[in-house]
Amino acid sequence: MxxxxxxxxxxxxxxxxxxxxxxxxxxxxxxxxxxxxxxxxxxxxxxxxxxxxxxxxxxxxxxxxxxxxxxxxxxxxxxxxxxxxxxxxxxxxxxxxxxxxxxxxxxxxxxxxxxxxxxxxxxxxxxxxxxxxxxxxxxxxxxxxxxxxxxxxxxxxxxxxxxxxxxxxxxxxxxxxxxxxxxxxxxxxxxxxxxxxxxxxxxxxxxxxxxxxxxxxxxxxxxxxxxxxxxxxxxxxxxxxxxxxxxxxxxxxxxxxxxxxxxxxxxxxxxxxxxxxxxxxxxxxxxxxxAFLLCPPPRGKRVSMASVSGGVSVVETDACVEMGLQVPTFGEETIRRLKEILPAAGTSLKNPLDVWPAFVSGILPEVLRIALSDDNVDCMILEVQMGAYYRELVMTDEYLRGLAEKCREMQPEFRKPVVISNPPELDWEFAHRVRRIFKEYGLPVYESVRRAAKALHHLHRIFLKYGEEIFPFGRF
The missing domain is CATH 3.40.50.261 (Succinyl-CoA synthetase domains)
Structure with missing residues (x-):
């Protein structure tokens, strides 16, 4: 025929x-x-x-x-x-x-x-x-x-x-x-x-x-x-x-x-x-x-998370595990370096990171770099969400652009994916602003940690079967 x-x-x-x-x-x-x-x-x-x-x-x-x-x-x-x-x-x-x-x-x-x-x-x-x-x-x-x-x-x-x-x-x-x-x-x-x-x-x-x-x-x-x-x-x-x-x-x-x-x-x-x-x-x-188009592949399933809420971090840890990822503890050297720059009050130095002081003080990029340098970490989910007071005080366009630029630079430096979670808020204008700015800097933005974790899980499966060469990161 x-x-x-x-x-x-x-x-x-x-x-x-x-x-x-x-x-x-x-x-x-x-x-x-x-x-x-x-x-x-x-x-x-x-x-x-x-x-x-x-x-x-x-x-x-x-x-x-x-x-x-x-x-x-x-x-x-x-x-x-x-x-x-x-x-x-x-x-x-x-x-x-x-x-x-x-x-x-x-x-x-x-x-x-x-x-x-x-x-x-x-x-x-x-x-x-x-x-x-x-x-x-x-x-x-x-x-x-x-x-x-x-x-x-x-x-x-x-x-x-x-x-x-x-x-x-x-x-x-x-x-x-x-x-x-x-x-x-x-x-x-x-x-x-x-x-x-x-x-x-x-x-x-x-x-x-x-x-x-x-x-x-x-x-x-x-x-x-x-x-x-x-x-x-x-x-x-x-x-x-x-x-x-x-x-x-x-x-x-x-x-x-x-x-x-x-x-x-x-x-x-x-x-x-x-x-x-x-x-x-x-x-x-x-x-x-x-994630496939914008990120290097995760070589393992171990994720570090950074958020502004301890309670949210607990739920999101469960979500990551349910989506097929692991949330490991940091190595001793990582914890030591984090202690040097983060205050003890209001901060969790374990994984997931509860780091609202880092958002406010402007040292968040350095905190993320330290976490990504840990050999126990294969990928990063950063949740960008704050209460109204801190949002107006801290989350200006200039701040968000600076953070997005630093996150973009970390991907090729560490060869590890960095993805953003920006859950829906009452302030839709702010959520749209976050997504627009991080998108401009070539970073994937998701409406929940669960969706981000699932995408990273699939990315890891692709890496295991096809290797790094199939990924277009840095080629397009």
Missing amino acids: WWKEKVPAELEEIFYPKSVAVVGASAETLGYISTILEGKLGDRLFLVNPKYQEFMGKKCYPSLLDIPHPVDYVIVGTPARVVPEVIRDCVKKGVKAVHIYSSGFSEAGEEGARLEREILELARGGRVRIIGPNGMGIYCPEAGLFFANGQPHESGPVGFVSQSGTFAIYSTAAGELAEARFSKVVSYGNAVDLDAPDFVRYLAEDQKTRLLLVYVEGTRRGRELFEALREAASRKPVLVLKGGMTPDGARAASSHTGSLAGSQQIWEAMFRQAGVIPVRSFEEMMDVVR
């Missing part, structure tokens, strides 16, 4: 088309049109809609066959009932791949499922590959392909295979907030033709992708997906989020993309045997991305 023989080499042509047409140019497909026009494919973008002579200042053709140039890749945004005719035109035009953005197929009922079977038969008869239907398609900034307004035009080392269009959009938006960049993102929806195994195999071989993310609800090709994940995980870290793990979630997956979700036990066994890293939420996935 030819359609199973050419992947992933065939996908390289799909992700890097020489020309693109949008069939159904309208407000519904505006996100594709406006963003592609801004990129390198702008002059090779053709619009099709018999209702318009022009759209967004660009000529509209009555049909795909009226375009007087070759077309490699077609984005379809017409009603579902019209899609079979569009596929026929694609076959006649010699199009290589079609992304069907339209919904109303198997996720909508039997008539939609019949339409899916029809378009698949037409496409295979004409050697046309299909992405979708009911998905956002391809984001490949290097090629000039986008599917949402505001997506970055710069590439990065993260790839994402997503059955959900919303998660695909969120990934680039969350990446923008975390200063993360993606090599390629694909939202494949109902997967009538090209499915998760195809895209996973392609990105496993893609040298521009160092970290691979996968969101899947279900697949008709379970064995192939397992083999693709296993092969990918033998080359690079793979994080997998499985939707529909509960009975209610499985029902939701069926109505979302028409997927058969399968049992939780089967999927968990697959992930273990494939050697991938399962995550339980999209937030957890993006937390790992943030």
